[in-house]
Structure formats: structure tokens, C-alpha cells
Amino acid sequence: MRKDSLQIELRVLTSSDYSAWKIAHLNQNDPLNKWDRAHRKEDLSKTAFNKILKSQKAARDSEKNYTYGIFLKKTGEFCGYVMAMDIVRGITQTAFLGYTLLNQFWGKGIATAAIQKFFKVAFKELELHRLQAGIEPHNKRSLAVARKLKMRREGISKRVVYLRGEWQDLVQFAITSEDCGIKWKGKAKKNY
Ligand SMILES: CC(C)(COP(=O)(O)OP(=O)(O)OC[C@H]1O[C@@H](n2cnc3c(N)ncnc32)[C@H](O)[C@@H]1OP(=O)(O)O)[C@@H](O)C(=O)NCCC(=O)NCCS
Numbered sequence: 001m002r003k004d005s006l007q008i009e010l011r012v013l014t015s016s017d018y019s020a021w022k023i024a025h026l027n028q029n030d031p032l033n034k035w036d037r038a039h040r041k042e043d044l045s046k047t048a049f050n051k052i053l054k055s056q057k058a059a060r061d062s063e064k065n066y067t068y069g070i071f072l073k074k075t076g077e078f079c080g081y082v083m084a085m086d087i088v089r090g091i092t093q094t095a096f097l098g099y100t101l102l103n104q105f106w107g108k109g110i111a112t113a114a115i116q117k118f119f120k121v122a123f124k125e126l127e128l129h130r131l132q133a134g135i136e137p138h139n140k141r142s143l144a145v146a147r148k149l150k151m152r153r154e155g156i157s158k159r160v161v162y163l164r165g166e167w168q169d170l171v172q173f174a175i176t177s178e179d180c181g182i183k184w185k186g187k188a189k190k191n192y
Pocket of ligand 1: 035036037099100101102105106107108109110111112113134135136139140141142144145148
């Protein structure tokens, strides 16, 4: 697949996406590294899928987390997710950026293209001003993605997340609407 011809669609998953979701999960390779968390082949039932839809909707309705499915326009294939997590409004208007692809889609430029597109969604539709990504120092693929996206490397937070039974460091990257040439038009709380 030529990277410059990648056509990505981002959208909230609906019940009509069940078969694309199921096929993508069935076609995964064995887990490729310890960050390969999208990997699951156990419960691919319609009931399990509906539970995912329900929890994504609840997170949207409470403005906690917006999750978008990543699809290839050409084939309709479901590849994974990009999301704004732990949204804080008030005077910060910020969120953590999350992304994960099913592993048969790795190394094709899909994550970079999808996140690039997501910046517009986050800064225009969701009216966020800043996205922050915390990446484990050895997650080379993810670090490469942040660099390709020209996210600003802001430093290292030491022992900041508890993952896989240990406190882990995160390399912090951030990007704001201005960095993407988008004028922020949301409402921040006044009188602080
Ligand atoms: C991180 C992830 C989303 C990247 O997706 P992707 O579609 O493979 O990303 P891209 O193809 O856009 O870019 C990957 C880059 O990593 C580079 N890369 C691949 N394997 C690598 C390795 N072992 N070491 C260093 N760089 C590597 C590629 O060369 C590519 O850069 P390039 O386009 O300049 O060649 C995907 O690997 C994933 O889902 N991982 C598991 C979940 C995860 O880690 N999420 C992020 C949490 S912070």
C-alpha cells in the first residue's frame, strides 16, 4: 500500500460495523509486542460488540472519552481506534491522545494518517485546544508516530502510570490547535 494514497475514514462505530470489526479481529497475527493490546480473539460475539458500543456511547455522553474507529476508505476494513481520553474542559480544554491498531495494519502509515485526521476532529468538532500523548520510552513505533506528527516532546514523567504490575515512565508529547493551523473556537470558563 502506498502511504501517500492512504484514504482513512474516522467515525464512531455503529452496529452495522460488526462484521468489519469481527473480520479484523479474526485476521490478527499473534501479539507482536507488549503494547499490542487490541489483540483479542476470544469473544467476538455480537453481544460483546454491542457492549463495546454501549460503553463508548456512555463515555461520549459523559464527555469523558471520544473513541473513533479507523477505517480504510477503499476496502471498508476496520483497522483500530483513535481517541481523546480523560477530557478536561474548564480552563484547559485538553485530553490525552490514544491510538491502537490491529497488528495486521501496522507499518503502513495508517496510524500517522489517522491521527493527523483526528487532530482536525479534536480541535474543530470536539473544541479541544490541546492533546497530550504519554508514550513508554521503549515503544519505538509509537515514538516514531509522535515524531512524524511533529508533536512537541515536552519531557519525561517518571513512574507516572501503573501498567503490567509496575510504575512506568512516559515520554510526554503534546500538540495544540495552533500547531495544526486551527484557530480554537471553543468556550473556556472565564473568571479564573
Ligand atoms: C503504535 C502504532 C499505533 C503504530 O501504528 P503504525 O500504523 O504501525 O504506525 P505508522 O506506520 O504510521 O508508523 C510507524 C513507524 O514506526 C517505525 N517502526 C516500525 N517498527 C519499528 C521498530 N521496531 N523500531 C523503530 N521504529 C519502528 C516505522 O518505520 C514507521 O515509521 P516510518 O513511516 O518513518 O517508516 C501500532 O504499532 C500499535 O497499535 N501498537 C500497539 C498499541 C500502542 O502502542 N499504542 C500507542 C500507545 S502510546
